[in-house]
Amino acid sequence: MYIAMNRFKVAKGSEADFETVWRERDSHLQDLPGFVEFHLLRGPEREDHTLYASHTVWESPRHFEDWTRSDAFRQAHANAGNHRPTYLGRPEFEGFEAVQVITRE
Template sequence: MFIAMNRFKVRPDSEDMFLARWLDREVSLCGVPGFVAIRFMKGDVYETYILYASETTWVSREAFDDWKQSDVFRTAHRTAGQGEMLTIERRESNGFEVLKTVSALS
C-alpha cells in the first residue's frame, strides 16, 4: 500500500476559498485503477496559517505513478496554480510505503 500526502499552510483570510476549491470540486479518482481512498483533513490553527492535508491511498506506488502520468491526472490538475494563491508557501508533498497497519478490535 502507498500513501501520498500533501500539506498546505492556508492563509486565515483565504480559508473559505481554499475549502471551496477542495470540498466542492469533483473527485475523478474513484475509477482510477489502484486508487483506494482520499481524505481531506484540517489540522492545527496558528496565528499566520491553518494547516490542511490531503491523503490519497493506493494499492501500490506503481498505481500512484501510473495515475500521475494519466489523462485523468492532467485533466484534474489542468488549472492548478492559476487561481489566487491561498497558502503562505507551496504545498509540501510526500509519499509513503505502508510498512504496517494495526486495526482496532471489532
C-alpha cells in the first residue's frame, strides 16, 4: 500500500471555495489501476489559514507513479493554477509506503 498526501494552507475565508473545487473536479481516480480511495481532510485552523490534506491510497508506489504520468493526472490538474490565491505557499507532497496495516474484520 502507498499513501500520497498533499498538504495545503488555505487562506482564511477561502475554505468553502477550496472544498468546492475539490468536490466538483473530475479526478478520474476511480478508473485507474491500483487506486483504492481518496480523502480530502480539513485540519486545524491557524491565525491566517486552515490546513487541508488530500490523501490517496494506492496498491503500490508504482500505481501512483503511473497515475502521475497519465492523461487523467494532467486533466485533473489542468486548472490547479487558477486557484493559487486560495493557497498560502505551495502544496507540500508527502508519500508513504505502508509498513504495517491493521484493519477491522
